[in-house]
Amino acid sequence: MKRILKYDWDAIAGIIAAVAAILMHFLHIVESDVLLMIAVVLIALLFLRDLRRERQGEHLGECLTRTEQSINDILTYIQPHDVVLVGPQRIHHSMEDFSRRACNEMLWFHVCPLMFKRQLVFDALLKTAIENTKVKSIQFILDHSDREIWEKEVAPKINNCPSGKKVRETIWTSISDGVSVIISDIDKEGRAECLLSFWGEPFMARTLNNNVPRYIFHVQSHSELIGRMIEVVRNYRISERGSNIVENIS
Structure with missing residues (x-):
């Protein structure tokens, strides 16, 4: 019908x-x-x-x-969110997914090396990035106070990874900012994103053995904050390399 x-x-x-x-x-x-x-x-x-x-x-x-x-x-x-807050229940998954989708160079700035003390966390976050074939290099910029922990807990684990050589020599500097950030391109077109956190409560909890991130901000590629964070990390890299050159000349 x-x-x-x-x-x-x-x-x-x-x-x-x-x-x-x-x-x-x-x-x-x-x-x-x-x-x-x-x-x-x-x-x-x-x-x-x-x-x-x-x-x-x-x-x-x-x-x-x-x-x-x-x-x-x-x-x-309706505008896309510049920043997405990730809570304790999804922080581990979010950081692992970020390492899996990363491309080109990854910058790890002022992260807490103690969180890599547990092999499970190291495998999920850093080892995932090391074994990611799209990641060409990994650069850490850390504070001098974390050097002993890094060489004791993290460096041996990196050396045991077959692709551990893609982790460049750590840049040691004096960092006064309470910011921790992981920056990387997410695709081949150079669309950068970052995971941003802050030292201290409520974003990072201090325990007897390590600092545990509680909340992180997933900053999207269209956010103006991406360019600002890249500039902050670049300034630390340039200033530390310049001081190293002066020391070598002396």
């Missing part, structure tokens, strides 16, 4: 009436004047159908215009 109702019955009725009129004219049942009258009536019916469809088309066009305007208004208010 639904398929039958889809047919254009106005056109079908007009065709049937026209064919019947022509047959009756050939059989000399009706005169040519009657045939002409039938033709005029059919033409009038076709015009009425076109007018009705034109009004329906105009109404549909107005509805589409209003719908398009409403969608544009909604999209204007």
Whole structure:
């Protein structure tokens, strides 16, 4: 029944009436004047159908215009988040996923080496990045106070990794900022993202054995904060290399 109702019955009725009129004219049942009258009536019916469809088309066009305007208004208010807060329940998964999707160079700035003391955490976060074939190099920029812990707990684990050589020599410097950040490109086009955290409560909890991150900010590639964090890390890298050059010359 639904398929039958889809047919254009106005056109079908007009065709049937026209064919019947022509047959009756050939059989000399009706005169040519009657045939002409039938033709005029059919033409009038076709015009009425076109007018009705034109009004329906105009109404549909107005509805589409209003719908398009409403969608544009909604999209204007909906903006992508610059930063996503990741809580304790998803922080481990988020950091592991970041290491898995990273590309080119990874920068680990002012992270706590103690968190790599547990082999499980080291395998999930750093080893995942080391074994990621899309990551070409890994650079750590750490504070001098973490050197002993690094050489005791982290460096041996890195040396045991087959691709451990992609981890460059650590840049040791004096870091006064309470910021911890991991920066990397997420695709081959150079779309950088970062995981940002802060030392101290409530973002990082201090235990007897290590510092445990509680909350991190996943900064998206379109955020202006990405460029600022890259600039901060670059300044530390340049300043430390410059001081090393001066010491070597001396």
